Amino acid sequence: MKNINIWLDQIQNDYKAAVSVDCVIFGYDDQNLKILLSKCDMPPFENQFSLLGDIVHPNETTDEAAYRVLVERTGISNIYLEQVQAFSAPNRHPLGRVITISYYSLIQIDQTFLDHVAAHPDLILKSVNEVHTLAFDHKLIMDTCLTKLQKNLREHPLGFKLLPSRFTLLQLQNLYESVLGITLDKRNFRRKMNTLGILKESGEIESDVPHRPAKYYYFDETAYHDRVELGFSFGF
Amino acid sequence: MKNINIWLDQIQNDYKAAVSVDCVIFGYDDQNLKILLSKCDMPPFENQFSLLGDIVHPNETTDEAAYRVLVERTGISNIYLEQVQAFSAPNRHPLGRVITISYYSLIQIDQTFLDHVAAHPDLILKSVNEVHTLAFDHKLIMDTCLTKLQKNLREHPLGFKLLPSRFTLLQLQNLYESVLGITLDKRNFRRKMNTLGILKESGEIESDVPHRPAKYYYFDETAYHDRVELGFSFGF
């Protein structure tokens, strides 16, 4: 163990770094996986987009900082948030040493959210597969978070967090297909959801659709928690 | 996007934090999962044990810092290392704000390593299941890393990194049983390893054992990489 005075000295002096959080905010619009970005005005990245982030304040955890960024920038509270990993290349930030802790979060793209984005010209919602370059190392962060989202989506019932509280089975299937980049068999998918027992019919059905109306389902949290103890996997 | 001057100000002044790495170093001694710890001399944790860690230097990544700690403290290079997550409770360190990035690593407990530990009185090797309390929030970090190790062990061929380069199938099975806390069927386990095709016989066998000598196997890295493309799981 290193001498305490060396520690004290390093902690209080030039071994300090700025620590930030960066949030990869995913949404889904019944077509594509989207990401919420911000216009960047910092040289040399002017006119590029960046993730939503901020420096971590002295009296908050990184989780709290990420949550604060989400609430401040999106107006939404009660957001699903998951820490992904730290990025710490010494030259990743033009203003000096900034180590960032990345998070991804899942939001529902509803009209309120779209209005919020429209009212804030610095915000933009892009399709993930159309994002080819971002400020800083944010493209790398986005890709890392996307990979982690895909993995978690196969192992945990997260898809619901990207959908409205009531949704049809086709919406849910399309979501998995589009985020995971796979195709699924309709009958197998529906049987799977059925046997998992974590969805309940809401009793409502679609209206004004030019085809047979679909039933609306919702995610049954308590049934899920009963199941999760014995291991859980979607199996695709 | 926040004004650049605010950023600059915060980065350069009191929003800075010390950033450290903490390494959960796992080993396996043919009996139990072990962890390498260090005696702690920092109040109020005197006479407790802590993880091996250090502050991150200005010109290195956290990966590099973790690797540096491992080489400096264990004498081993070429160690498997995986970032787990950041811990950032504002009061987690008595000397001030220290955000830590945790890593776990897997080492082989051979005679060289045991000699190294014996030669350094500040180091101690303990059975993971006998560690009930550690300095700082290191018990929480250890538990988090153990959970992640168990998950990764089921999904990736990591077990080999805890064993000598040549090992018997029983050694391997015992490792999985003891780290995952499960029991496995001998025949099914052997068939599984066989069909995965990632083990090769070395041609050598045990000697001086009071029973039929076992074959030594080694992990066939290239066969694994051929397989891994199509998804990989041990299925237990």
Next chain:
DNA sequence: GCAAAAGTGTTCGCTCTACACCCATGG
């Protein structure tokens, strides 16, 4: 009546599980 999505069962192959005995060696 037509376009468009909803909804529904069966078969096949693979994988996991459970289970018991003989073999080779050292002492």
Next chain:
DNA sequence: CCATGGGTGTAGAGCGAACACTTTTGC
């Protein structure tokens, strides 16, 4: 000869994959 772990095969169950047609609605 005995104790110890090494090493082997088979049968049953459950799960994922493949696959096609009828139903309901709006226009």
